[in-house]
Amino acid sequence: xxxxxxxxxxxxxxxxxxxxxxxxxxxxxxxxxxxxxxxxxxxxxxxxxxxxxxxxxxxxxxxxxxxxxxxxxxxxxxxxxxxxxxxxxxxxxxxxxxxxxxxxxxxxxxxxxxxxxxxxxxxxxxxxxxxxxxxxxxxxxxxxxxxxxxxxxxxxxxxxxxxxxxxxxxxxxxxxxxxxxxxxxxxxxxxxxxxxxxxxxxxxxxxxxxxxxxxxxxxxxxxxxxxxxxxxxx
Numbered sequence: 001x002x003x004x005x006x007x008x009x010x011x012x013x014x015x016x017x018x019x020x021x022x023x024x025x026x027x028x029x030x031x032x033x034x035x036x037x038x039x040x041x042x043x044x045x046x047x048x049x050x051x052x053x054x055x056x057x058x059x060x061x062x063x064x065x066x067x068x069x070x071x072x073x074x075x076x077x078x079x080x081x082x083x084x085x086x087x088x089x090x091x092x093x094x095x096x097x098x099x100x101x102x103x104x105x106x107x108x109x110x111x112x113x114x115x116x117x118x119x120x121x122x123x124x125x126x127x128x129x130x131x132x133x134x135x136x137x138x139x140x141x142x143x144x145x146x147x148x149x150x151x152x153x154x155x156x157x158x159x160x161x162x163x164x165x166x167x168x169x170x171x172x173x174x175x176x177x178x179x180x181x182x183x184x185x186x187x188x189x190x191x192x193x194x195x196x197x198x199x200x201x202x203x204x205x206x207x208x209x210x211x212x213x214x215x216x217x218x219x220x221x222x223x224x225x226x227x228x229x230x231x232x233x234x
Contacts, residue, residue, distance in 0.1 A: 001050065001051045001084055001088075002048050002049065002051075002084070003025060003048070003049060003054075003084030004025065004026040004043065004044070004045070004047070004049075005023055005024065005025055005046050005047060005049050005054070006024045006025065006026050006037070006045060006046040006076060007024045008021070008022065008023055008057060009022040009024070010061050011061070011065075012072060015072040015074060015102060015123070016069075016070065016100035016121055016123060016160075017068065017069065017070070017098070017100075017121070018066070018069030019064055019065040019068070019069040020065060020069050020070060020071065020072045021057070021058045021061040021065060021069075021070075021071045021072070022071075022072045022073075022074055022102075023054060023074070023088075024037065024074050024075055024076060025040070025046075025073060025078045025080070025081055025085070026040055026043055026044070026045050026046040026075070026076050027040070027041070027075065027076050027077060027080040027081065028040055028041050028075055028076045028077040028080070028104075029077060029080070029106055029107075030077065030104055030138045030140045031139045032127060032137065032138045033137040033138070033166075033169075033213050033214050034164055034169075034197055034214050035201070036201040036204075037076065037201070037204075038201070038204055038210055039204060039208065040075050040076035043080060051088050051091055054088055055091045055092065055095070058071050058092065058095075058097065059095065067098075069098065070097050070099060070100060071092055071099055072100040072101075072102050072123070073085050073088065073089075073099075073100070073101055073102065074102035075103075077104055077106055077107060078102070078103060079101075079105075079108065079111060080107055082107065082108060082111030082114060082115050083111070083114075086111075086114045086117075089115065089118035089119060099118060100119070100120060100122070101115060101116075101119045101122050101123065102123040102125075103122065103124055104125050104140070105124050105125075105145040105147075105148035105149060106144055106145065106148070107148075109147060109148065112148055116151065117155070119157055120157075120158070121158050121160065122152050122157050122159050123160045123162055124145070124148070124152070124159065124160070124162065125162050125163070125164070126161050126162070126163050126179055126182065126183065127163070127164070128142065129142075129178035129182060130178075131143065137169070149186055150186075152186070152188055153187055153188045157188060158190050159186055159188045160189075160190055160191045160192075161183040161189065161191070161192045161193070162192075162194075163179050163194055164196075165194050165197060165224060166214065166217055166220065167197065167217055167218045167220055167221075168217055169214070170197075171220065171224060171228070173228070173231065176228050176231050176232065177231055179192070179232070180192060180231060183232075184234070189234070191234070192232040194225050194228055194229055194232060195225075196222065196224070197217065197220040198219050198220075199215070202215060
């Protein structure tokens with residue numbers, strides 16, 4: 001089994017519990033306004049790796065992440081390569097390694113169900129609290145995300161909801177309250193994380209000849225995250 005991967009991160013600290021070995025898979029059907037990884041959009045980009053090759057890379061990093069960390073598959077949208085992720089997670093579970101799926105919740109529910117059978121934690125990006133927001137700023141559907149979240153609850157997979165806070169776009173208190181209300185509907189929810197909007201990605205857009213539509217927005221101050229985090233405490 002082979003998959004297409006954009007890059008690896010050997011010591012990720014924000015992609016699940018503990019230190020994580022992170023594989024960023026190629027391919028994403030969304031075009032989110034604040035996407036930090038435009039190089040992952042094309043399913044044909046990156047490089048091809050076998051499951052064995054990725055497992056070997058992860059095992060070499062095991063001394064660093066130990067039992068408190070593990071492996072996170074991100075993207076792009078990893079569910080576009082659900083067969084590859086399923087086989088990778090199956091192999092990692094045999095090694096006793098914690099598996100986390102970082103996803104937008106977009107993709108085949110049948111493929112997602114198989115991946116979730118082998119997933120210890122789901123990190124799902126809830127990008128906007130409305131269908132209109134998803135259509136306008138992500139070119140996707142919130143209803144599809146709801147279907148995925150219901151699947152995680154049905155399969156009893158621990159869930160972290162993540163939300164990027166963009167000044168002037170997603171930083172309103174009412175919007176954050178609605179994100180919180182949606183997240184709390186799911187009995188498997190463990191945490192809501194607010195992530196600050198940053199613009200380090202602009203160099204990627206420039207290099208690829210793409211326009212970053214949020215270049216005029218300010219980065220999110222840490223104080224804003226601290227203030228809004230009071231609204232999402234479980």
